[in-house]
Amino acid sequence: MLDTLLSGLKFINQLLTAGIAITAFSLLLYALTFNLRDRVARSFALILMCVVIVFVGDAISSIVDSHQMLQLWLQFEWIGIAFLPACYFQFSEALLATTGRPSYGSQRWAIWLMYVISSGFLATLPFMLLVGPLVPDVFPAPHLQRTWLTWVFAIYFLAVMSWSWFNFWRAYQRTVTPTSRRRMRYLINGALAPVLGSYPFLLFGSSLATNHPLLFWLVAVLNNIFVVFLIIIMAYSVAFFGVSWPDRVVKRRLFKWLMRGPVTASSVLAITTLVRRVGESFGFEYSAAVPIVMVGSLLLFEYAITLAAPLWERWSFQGGDKSNLLLVQNLNERLLTTGDLRQFLESVLAAICDRIQAPNAFIIALNAGDLELMVNIGDTPPIHEMSDGLNHVATQNGNGNGLFIWDNFWLVPLHSQRTNEEVLGILGIARKPESILEDDQKEAVLFLAERAATALEDHVQQQEIISSIETLSPQIDMIQRLRAASRYGDTNVLTAPEIPLESPDVVRWVKDALTHYWGGPRLTDSPLMGLNVVRKTLEEHQDNPANALRAILRQAVDQVRPEGERRFTGEWILYNILEMKFMEGKKVREIATRLAMSEADLYRKQRVAIDAVATAILEMEQKVRADKKLR
Incomplete structure (x- = not known):
């Protein structure tokens, strides 16, 4: 009976050991994927x-049969054990620096x-100095012999870990908000996991384990369960470092990563x-x-995770903003894209042609006086051949609600459902x-035309919303970065006069400002107004920020x-695209024709040109900042 119980506990311990390895490796990949730029996350990755x-x-080592291989894998463990104290101390220093206490030269040297x-x-490991040879046939588990250097390492291990925990406590004392203090407590408690799980305590308690094997395996199983839990808690706390995402996004991504990674892999391994x-x-x-x-x-685990995903999504959206967040989250599924719009309008045209047996039909959208062919069925004259006539007809008959005749076509104005005038x-x-x-055919055509008008209006409204989001994105990104940087007490970043610039943000801001080069909110409200190089030129432009930014854009384009x-x-x-598109305000088709390229190629070259302008502005900004430091 005892042998069966011991075998069962040993089997469970093997599964837990493999599960911890899988979990740690999965969390290591998470850290390397999402927040590797952060010093705390990098240090945590070393611990993992x-x-x-x-x-x-x-x-x-728990499944090999050869004594030689068993000794090799037990020695392999000491690679991680040997570097664990140094990684812990580096992690504690990074944590302390994050809370507003910078590392000095002495700490880095330490x-x-x-x-x-x-x-x-x-x-010294290959020379049997750090640990001795294998003790193979010993109950309850084989292990390496301890040596005098093992005692020295144990003292070093204990001293460095104590120093690290002292730094953890100092970091905790420096946090001020309830949320940051709570997460710091999670981190400090979770930091016990690598120590409890990694150090080979059997080196110093082999006689006790031999006399009480049941107690040994019970403690080993409970310890490994505890280690899994603490590693996840520690990873949860570290996941908030180095990312500007809201807390709900961090929780959702980490939970999904854990469920689809270590939970699924460990469960499948255990069942198999x-x-x-x-x-x-x-x-x-x-x-x-x-x-x-x-x-x-x-497959069953992945299926269960997919079914349960909406539940934890709703759980992560707690508070008064839950309904708004869920609405935004589901926007991707409800958004009427241009492709969706064209597909729907094609269905409308097909229904009309079937109803009245028309050979061809088309729907044209009016956008600021320009005509854009959305969809057509059959042979339709080129849009540029019809543009003048259709604009005239739309102007003369646009207020009507019925059909009217133009050339060889019946035309129906598609009115806004809100104003019935536009x-x-x-x-x-x-x-x-x-x-x-x-009469029934006419009624069917007008009904389907109303459906098409509704789709066009919805698409226009969605484009307005997207434009608003694009305008707000730079400010939102900046606020999220500042909020993330001050999570653990480093509030100095909130009063810093200069915000670190990231290339993707600058490129987007430059594109927005160029789009409204001759006036508009994307220029006047651009985050680029905060650049030193723009503020420096204010006096030259009568303290007009828009003119100052316009001058900097012009200078960057000239470069x-x-x-x-x-x-x-x-x-x-590149220069011609910038000049014709943004400075002269020419249309895409006209530019593509003048430069003898396709519109798709034009858009690709335009991205390259905007990147070049952003790079030029960054170089000017860096030069101004360098001059300020010299003064």
């Missing part, structure tokens, strides 16, 4: 690397010294191993059920000479210009 090394070695000491301990062990107990060395169970359990577009249906629509007289050749493409 040590944990992965320790538990991979532990998991493999970190490097600890890595050197850890490397020195590790260098259990099936294999059961098969072996019945005399089957290999069971065909193993791969079937593996694939089936994997004309959003025109529906055109080919007609034969002297053909007359029946893209090649030397010599302006030409329409390959080396002048």
Whole structure:
């Protein structure tokens, strides 16, 4: 009975050990993927690397049969154990710096010294100095012998960990908000996990474990369960460092990562191993059920996670903004894109053509006086051939609600459903000479035209919303970055006169400002107004920020210009696009024709040109900031 119980506990411990290795590796990938730029996250990634090394070695050593391989994998664990104190101290210093206490030269030297000491301990491992040879046939588990250097390392390990925990406490004392203090408590408690799980305490308690094997395996199982929980808690706390996402986004992403990664992988491993062990107990060395169970359990777990996703999504949206957040989250599924609009309008045209047996039809949208062919069925004259006539007809007959005749077409103005005065577009249906629509046909056409007008109006409103979001995005991004930077007490960033600029933001701001170069909110409300280089030129432009920014944009565009007289050749493409599109306000089709390129190629070149302007502005800003520091 005791042997069965011990075997069961040993089996559970093996699964937990593998699960910890999987969890630590998954969280390591998470840190490397989402917040590697942050110093705290990088230090935490080093700790996770040590944990992965320790538990991979532990998991493999529990299943190998050869004494030589067993000793090799037990020694492999010491790579992670040796560097764990240095990684912990680096992590504690990074945490302290995040709360507003910068690291000085002495702390940085101390970190490097600890890595050197850890490397020195590790260098003695092949010579059986750090730990001795394998003790293979010992109950309850084989282990390496301790040496005099093992005691020295244990003292070093304890001293560095104590110093690190003192830094944790100092960092906790420096946090001020309830949320940051709560997460700091989570982090400090979670930091116990790598220590409890990684250090080979069996080196110092082998006699106790031999005399009480049941107690040993019970403690080992409970300790590993505790370690899994604490590692996740620690990762949760660190996940908020180095990212500007709102807290709800961090929680949602981490939870999804855990469920689809370590939870699924560990569960599938446990089920598969259990099936294999059961098969072996019945005399089957290999069971065909193993791969079937593996694939089936994997699919079932993914299916269950997909079904449960809406529940944890709603859980992460807590508070009074829950309804608004859910609405924004579902916007992606409800948004009427241009492709969706064209598909719907094609269906409308198909229904009209079927109803009155028309050979062709079209729908044209009116956008600030310009005509844009949205969809057509059959042969339709080119839009530029119809533009003058249609504009005239729309002007003369746009207030009407019925059909009217123009050339060989019936035309129906598509009115806004809100004002019933604004004309959003025109529906055109080919007609034969002297053909007359029946009343039911006319009624059907007008009904379908109303549906098309509703779709056009919804699309216009959505585009207005998207434009508003694009205008607000720079300010929102800045606020989120400031909020994230001050999470753990470093409130100095809120009063910093200069906000660090990131290239993607600058490119977007430059594009917005160029779009409204001759006036508009994207220029007058641009975050680029806060640049030193713009403020420096205010006096030259009568303290008019818009004119100052316009001058800087002009200067940056001129830096893209090649030397010599302006030409329409390959080396002048970027400058010509900027000049014609933003300075002269020409239309895309006209520019593409003048530069002899497709519209798709024009848009690609335009992105390159805007990147060049943003780079030029950044260089000017960096120069101004450097001059300020010299003064």
